[in-house]
Amino acid sequence: xxxxxxxxxxxxxxxxxxxxxxxxxxxxxxxxxxxxxxxxxxxxxxxxxxxxxxxxxxxxxxxxxxxxxxxxxxxxxxxxxxxxxxxxxxxxxxxxxxxxxxxxxxxxxxxxxxxxxxxxxxxxxxxxxxxxxxxxxxxxxxxxxxxxxxxxxxxxxxxxxxxxxxxxxxxxxxxxxxxxxxxxxxxxxxxxxxxxxxxxxxxxxxxxxxxxxxxxxxxxxxxxxxxxxxxxxxxxxxxxxxxxxxxxxxxxxxxxxxxxxxxxxxxxxxxxxxxxxxxxxxxxxxxxxxxxxxxxxxxxxxxxxxxxxxxxxxxxxxxxxxxxxxxxxxxxxxxxxxxxxxxxxxxxxxxxxxxxxxxxxxxxxxxxxxxxxxxxxxxxxxxxxxxxxxxxxxxxxxxxxxxxxxxxxxxxxxxxxxxxxxxxxxxxxxxxxxxxxxxxxxxxxxxxxxxxxxxxxxxxxxxxxxxxxxxxxxxxxxxxxxxxxxxxxxxxxxxxxxxxxxxxxxxxxxxxxxxxxxxxxxxxxxxxxxxxxxxxxxxxxxxxxxxxxxxxxxxxxxxxxxxxxxxxxxxxxxxxxxxxxxxxxxxxxxxxxxxxxxxxxxxxxxxxxxxxxxxxxxxxxxxxxxxxxxxxxxxxxxxxxxxxxxxxxxxxxxxxxxxxxxxxxxxxxxxxxxxxxxxxxxxxxxxxxxxxxxxxxxxxxxxxxxxxxxxxxxxxxxxxxxxxxxxxxxxxxxxxxxxxxxxxxxxxxxxxxxxxxxxxxxxxxxxxxxxxxxxxxxxxxxxxxxxxxxxxxxxx
Amino acid sequence: xxxxxxxxxxxxxxxxxxxxxxxxxxxxxxxxxxxxxxxxxxxxxxxxxxxxxxxxxxxxxxxxxxxxxxxxxxxxxxxxxxxxxxxxxxxxxxxxxxxxxxxxxxxxxxxxxxxxxxxxxxxxxxxxxxxxxxxxxxx
Numbered sequence: 048x049x050x051x052x053x054x055x056x057x058x059x060x061x062x063x064x065x066x067x068x069x070x071x072x073x074x075x076x077x078x079x080x081x082x083x084x085x086x087x088x089x090x091x092x093x094x095x096x097x098x099x100x101x102x103x104x105x106x107x108x109x110x111x112x113x114x115x116x117x118x119x120x121x122x123x124x125x126x127x128x129x130x131x132x133x134x135x136x137x138x139x140x141x142x143x144x145x146x147x148x149x150x151x152x153x154x155x156x157x158x159x160x161x162x163x164x165x166x167x168x169x170x171x172x173x174x175x176x177x178x179x180x181x182x183x184x185x186x187x188x189x190x191x192x193x194x195x196x197x198x199x200x201x202x203x204x205x206x207x208x209x210x211x212x213x214x215x216x217x218x219x220x221x222x223x224x225x226x227x228x229x230x231x232x233x234x235x236x237x238x239x240x241x242x243x244x245x246x247x248x249x250x251x252x253x254x255x256x257x258x259x260x261x262x263x264x265x266x267x268x269x270x271x272x273x274x275x276x277x278x279x280x281x282x283x284x285x286x287x288x289x290x291x292x293x294x295x296x297x298x299x300x301x302x303x304x305x306x307x308x309x310x311x312x313x314x315x316x317x318x319x320x321x322x323x324x325x326x327x328x329x330x331x332x333x334x335x336x337x338x339x340x341x342x343x344x345x346x347x348x349x350x351x352x353x354x355x356x357x358x359x360x361x362x363x364x365x366x367x368x369x370x371x372x373x374x375x376x377x378x379x380x381x382x383x384x385x386x387x388x389x390x391x392x393x394x395x396x397x398x399x400x401x402x403x404x405x406x407x408x409x410x411x412x413x414x415x416x417x418x419x420x421x422x423x424x425x426x427x428x429x430x431x432x433x434x435x436x437x438x439x440x441x442x443x444x445x446x447x448x449x450x451x452x453x454x455x456x457x458x459x460x461x462x463x464x465x466x467x468x469x470x471x472x473x474x475x476x477x478x479x480x481x482x483x484x485x486x487x488x489x490x491x492x493x494x495x496x497x498x499x500x501x502x503x504x505x506x507x508x509x510x511x512x513x514x515x516x517x518x519x520x521x522x523x524x525x526x527x528x529x530x531x532x533x534x535x536x537x538x539x540x541x542x543x544x545x546x547x548x549x550x551x552x553x554x555x556x557x558x559x560x561x562x563x564x565x566x567x568x569x570x571x572x573x574x575x576x577x578x579x580x581x582x583x584x585x586x587x588x589x590x591x592x593x594x595x596x597x598x599x600x601x602x603x604x605x606x607x608x609x610x611x612x613x614x615x616x617x618x619x620x621x622x623x624x625x626x627x628x629x630x631x632x633x634x635x636x637x638x639x640x641x642x643x644x645x646x647x648x649x650x651x652x653x654x655x656x657x658x659x660x661x662x663x664x665x666x667x668x669x670x671x672x673x674x675x676x677x678x679x680x681x682x683x684x685x686x687x688x689x690x691x692x693x694x695x696x697x698x699x700x701x702x703x704x705x706x707x708x709x710x711x712x713x714x715x716x717x718x719x720x721x722x723x724x725x726x727x728x729x730x731x732x733x734x735x736x737x738x739x740x741x742x743x744x745x746x747x748x749x750x751x752x753x754x755x756x757x758x759x760x761x762x763x764x765x766x767x768x769x770x771x772x773x774x775x776x777x778x779x780x781x782x783x784x785x786x787x788x789x790x791x792x793x794x795x796x797x798x799x800x801x802x803x804x805x806x807x808x809x810x811x812x813x814x815x816x817x818x819x820x821x822x823x824x825x826x827x828x829x830x831x832x833x834x835x836x837x838x839x840x841x842x843x
Numbered sequence: 844x845x846x847x848x849x850x851x852x853x854x855x856x857x858x859x860x861x862x863x864x865x866x867x868x869x870x871x872x873x874x875x876x877x878x879x880x881x882x883x884x885x886x887x888x889x890x891x892x893x894x895x896x897x898x899x900x901x902x903x904x905x906x907x908x909x910x911x912x913x914x915x916x917x918x919x920x921x922x923x924x925x926x927x928x929x930x931x932x933x934x935x936x937x938x939x940x941x942x943x944x945x946x947x948x949x950x951x952x953x954x955x956x957x958x959x960x961x962x963x964x965x966x967x968x969x970x971x972x973x974x975x976x977x978x979x980x981x982x
Contacts, residue, residue: 807968
């Protein structure tokens with residue numbers, strides 16, 4: 048595989064995983080300064096994808112890859128086009144600064160190496176997600192981001208709130224992932240294609256298929272949970288329990304954007320239908336408004352940002368949901384702008400927390416003198432978030448207003464939603480970026496001062512990028528935005544992005560209106576916050592609470608089911624097992640009325656009669672035995688008789704094994720009995736004996752009928768002939784049974800001896816457990832029997 | 844059960860049974876026998892010795908923990924599948940070598956080592972169960 052060009056994508060995705068392995072050792076050796084060399088990894092990945100930009104901007108797309116499981120048509124391939132390149136650049140670019148930031152933020156933390164490791168794992172999973180071409184590979188990476196985000200959110204695992212947030216995120220996004228998997232499987236069966244690039248080439252196949260509504264709902268189930276759309280939004284703010292570098296990375300450009308990515312990716316084949324343009328704008332719009340309103344309610348810097356992230360995701364879903372090309376231009380620009388300013392602002396919030404000791408906006412103020420660099424970075428990012436010139440956020444807002452403004456009810460509704468949402472976003476931007484820095488100095492828990500380079504490099508770089516992409520608007524449009532729009536719409540499109548609006552029209556007026564509304568609301572922020580708090584208190588219930596109730600209900604339900612099924616009583620388990628086996632054996636002949644033909648009485652020799660008599664005597668002895676020990680030994684008599692039958696009818700190996708197994712069974716059963724201090728006599732009440740006797744008889748009759756039926760079928764000799772012919776010539780052995788076991792089917796035996804050994808270990812563990820109750824002791828016997836039956840199975 | 848006769852005979856009986864089990868193991872490829880049966884016989888030998896002379900005596904005699912023996916068996920069985928890989932044949936393709944020693948030809952093969960692995964797994968697993976059960980009987 049070459050090291051440059053699209054074919055090397057494999058290495059680019061592999062690199063973060065490799066870094067995850069190295070990170071702990073490097074951190075142990077270098078301390079927090081390990082961030083510098085480690086940041087080179089995502090930086091290199093960024094440079095690699097930047098190198099692909101000219102080709103991608105020229106309209107090319109690549110699908111490099113290798114076959115993975117060819118039998119199932121699964122390959123490990125990547126799909127590189129405008130959309131995935133943009134995401135890969137954001138992930139690796141922002142990732143570079145996140146690694147640096149994590150170096151400063153968790154300086155001296157005992158598990159900083161582990162933290163780096165988790166971050167890199169997440170980064171690799173995210174790259175795989177946006178680059179994955181094969182649908183199943185994409186799904187694997189999708190769930191991998193859920194799992195790694197679980198590790199990151201729960202990083203501070205000693206706090207109950209972190210653990211709860213981590214589990215919540217995993218349940219919501221992982222559950223959505225399963226919905227996505229189902230959607231992918233339906234897509235694969237409908238189109239017959241396994242890769243995204245092929246599915247996208249399919250045109251209207253999915254849209255016109257009868258299963259389209261199902262496919263759409265399943266895919267949306269994945270996208271909406273991942274991208275925190277209302278009413279699944281609650282996991283995202285709770286995930287703020289994570290250390291700030293995690294929030295800055297997962298909730299700006301990566302994790303939460305995965306759902307948006309998927310919607311944009313599938314838009315050419317799923318979008319632009321009545322269902323699509325109804326569901327997405329409605330949920331997106333609702334998320335936008337709910338997100339901003341809840342953000343206003345908060346006083347914690349990170350939570351304010353988290354809720355605006357929810358809102359921004361809603362805005363993106365709403366824009367993508369219109370399927371209008373102009374609105375999608377706005378979405379693509381907003382995607383870029385949001386990733387940059389939100390990443391920067393989260394890092395600013397973390398720096399304030401780190402240096403001043405609190406994130407509560409009401410307890411912060413006048414930090415501009417102490418933290419000038421952070422203040423400048425915060426202002427630049429906040430201006431972009433507010434949608435003011437000359438930042439990329441401004442361009443994004445101009446284009447999205449241009450995209451959704453029009454004459455008609457739906458246009459008015461969308462525009463009103465966007466204006467209110469953006470105005471509230473401006474309020475939050477101002478609250479986060481201005482409030483802590485301006486005004487009179489407020490006493491903070493820690494004596495605030497400027498953070499080190501590791502802490503302010505990220506916010507400064509990202510907010511300056513937000514400025515640079517706006518100043519170089521034309522290049523941004525040609526190299527980044529235009530290829531993205533081409534990917535989303537599925538047709539080659541041209542877009543001319545420029546910073547200065549070409550005309551004074553609706554978008555500019557709407558922008559002005561937004562700013563005006565925002566300023567008014569900012570001045571009334573405290574009143575607004577109190578009003579929201581009152582409203583929420585009045586409602587009293589939310590999805591977050593609902594989640595707890597659902598989980599508690601699930602636990603109660605499973606406890607009830609477990610209690611039912613796992614009574615802990617040996618006799619119930621055994622009775623159920625044998626009963627089910629008897630039904631399984633007897634039901635088919637009874638239902639299909641296919642009984643075996645009556646047997647002819649064979650012409651037995653006298654010693655054969657003798658063996659049968661021994662077996663019968665053994666059975667009678669079992670039934671009439673006074674003590675359990677006698678019964679066990681008598682069962683051995685019956686077993687020996689069967690071994691003799693094997694011997695007489697030419698199966699010496701089987702017979703040999705049967706002798707040994709019977710002997711050991713009797714020994715081990717007798718040991719178990721004395722071990723468990725069972726009473727020598729069987730004290731089952733009469734009713735039990737009858738029921739158990741009936742089950743035993745049914746099982747015996749069932750087995751007998753099965754065996755008779757099997758012997759009456761025409762015997763297929765092809766396998767026997769094969770073994771007879773080749774046992775000697777190929778495998779150099781005359782004992783066919785042994786040759787089959789160790790040579791022809793040696794791999795099966797290998798698996799079986801592994802089972803024998805594991806069973807042995809389990810039995811040993813059970814015996815070692817000091818029985819606290821009699822019920823636990825009974826388990827020993829169960830496993831002992833199981834181990835023996837396994838051994839029998841190996842030989843048979 | 845620890846009568847003087849049983850205790851006197853048990854060591855000789857157990858030794859004979861172990862010897863016999865190895866015989867059964869080695870002849871398995873051509874005559875009735877093999878690793879599985881051999882393993883069962885050896886396990887019964889240890890069980891008898893344990894019942895007669897106590898578990899501590901058995902554990903001293905076999906040195907290794909029975910589960911360790913079992914693990915070695917699985918390891919050897921797994922190793923026996925590897926040589927074919929070096930000859931670009933599928934995993935576990937049997938290989939045969941004919942070694943001349945003491946004037947006779949001794950056929951060695953990977954299935955033989957595989958069978959030895961099976962033998963050790965069975966001996967180890969079953970005797971660890973039996974010994975553990977016997978041990979608890981005496982305390």
